[in-house]
Amino acid sequence: MQTITVSLDDVVLQRAQEDAAREGKSLSEFIAKTVEQRVGRPVLSQREAMERFLAGPPLHVLDENGKAPTRDQIYEAD
Numbered sequence: 472m473q474t475i476t477v478s479l480d481d482v483v484l485q486r487a488q489e490d491a492a493r494e495g496k497s498l499s500e501f502i503a504k505t506v507e508q509r510v511g512r513p514v515l516s517q518r519e520a521m522e523r524f525l526a527g528p529p530l531h532v533l534d535e536n537g538k539a540p541t542r543d544q545i546y547e548a549d
Contacts, residue, residue: 477502 479487491501515523532539 487501488498491498494501496504534540
């Protein structure tokens with residue numbers, strides 16, 4: 472992460488500080504988040520995406536015996 476210097480009009484700076492305080496963020500966090508929303512986040516690498524997916528909530532697809540459902544069970548009509 473890099474540190475930069477930004478020049479703002481006094482009125483804009485005051486409004487940014489007020490909005491940051493309302494959101495419970497530092498001015499730096501507020502500006503960083505605002506810029507990120509505007510330009511987007513960097514695309515995740517395949518490894519990062521997989522790590523994020525695997526760190527998420529577990530998918531409960533196994534039955535009580537630890538077996539995955541068969542194709543027929545998945546597409547069984549009710």
